Amino acid sequence: MKVLIHETQATAVDCVAGLFADRLKQEPETVLGLATGGTMEAVYERLIARYKAGDMSMAKARSFNLDEYVGLRPDHPCSYWYYMRKKLFDHVDIKPENTFLPCGDAPDPEVEANRYEDAIAAAGDIGLQLLGLGANGHIGFNEPTSSLASHTRIKTLTRTTREANARYFDSFDDVPRLAITMGIGTIMRAEEIVLLAFGEAKADVVAKMIEGPVSAACPASILQMHRKVTVVIDEAAASKLALRDYYEEVHPEVRAPS
Numbered sequence: 511m512k513v514l515i516h517e518t519q520a521t522a523v524d525c526v527a528g529l530f531a532d533r534l535k536q537e538p539e540t541v542l543g544l545a546t547g548g549t550m551e552a553v554y555e556r557l558i559a560r561y562k563a564g565d566m567s568m569a570k571a572r573s574f575n576l577d578e579y580v581g582l583r584p585d586h587p588c589s590y591w592y593y594m595r596k597k598l599f600d601h602v603d604i605k606p607e608n609t610f611l612p613c614g615d616a617p618d619p620e621v622e623a624n625r626y627e628d629a630i631a632a633a634g635d636i637g638l639q640l641l642g643l644g645a646n647g648h649i650g651f652n653e654p655t656s657s658l659a660s661h662t663r664i665k666t667l668t669r670t671t672r673e674a675n676a677r678y679f680d681s682f683d684d685v686p687r688l689a690i691t692m693g694i695g696t697i698m699r700a701e702e703i704v705l706l707a708f709g710e711a712k713a714d715v716v717a718k719m720i721e722g723p724v725s726a727a728c729p730a731s732i733l734q735m736h737r738k739v740t741v742v743i744d745e746a747a748a749s750k751l752a753l754r755d756y757y758e759e760v761h762p763e764v765r766a767p768s
């Protein structure tokens with residue numbers, strides 16, 4: 511696991527946008543795994559700026575998002591379809607027909623989850639996967655105790671996840687209880703993973719993910735078993751890491767960019 515500790519959120523976001531753009535330059539047809547949530551918003555802003563500056567193109571890429579709420583139509587303002595269109599897709603050159611999310615309003619969500627898993631596999635699996643990190647250790651909506659080998663399926667959201675996401679809805683009770691999420695096994699098949707987390711509120715879970723035991727109690731800890739993961743964090747999120755000095759020694763260029 512490559513752990514990059516940035517002094518500020520701004521340079522951490524630039525770093526992730528840079529990794530993303532570099533990958534697309536090397537391989538324009540990359541299958542992208544995309545995430546939603548507050549942390550990703552700044553990344554998408556940077557990607558849009560790069561696209562407008564002629565520094566990144568998504569014209570040949572395909573994308574699969576991690577998850578979607580069960581019961582929300584794609585045009586619902588709290589759906590992740592809506593988020594992706596507003597925060598990224600409408601502002602860059604990715605072809606709409608190459609963007610995929612699970613359909614939250616599918617008549618049979620279980621069938622939809624299986625269809626989505628098959629579509630990812632048929633695309634050759636994810637090339638570059640972006641991840642945020644839930645305060646409870648979730649990646650996608652794989653809540654604690656999720657099978658570490660799981661495929662795309664329906665998950666019941668924890669109360670803490672629904673509380674964290676209530677800010678996007680009119681009230682807590684409006685936050686759906688179920689979501690369709692890529693499984694942990696699905697995510698682990700990605701060739702390369704970049705996870706971004708900020709702030710003191712994530713410090714405990716960042717330490718568990720990087721230095722704790724691999725355990726379904728902290729689903730993100732499975733990333734220790736992946737061959738190519740880059741964790742990009744700010745100093746606040748790094749504050750509980752026991753081996754912080756070591757990570758800084760291994761990657762001095764993060765603190766003193768040339």
Ligand code: PGA
Pocket residue numbers: 546547548549550642643644645648649650
């Ligand atoms: P956040 O969510 O970026 O809004 O903190 C991350 C997540 O829950 O995966």
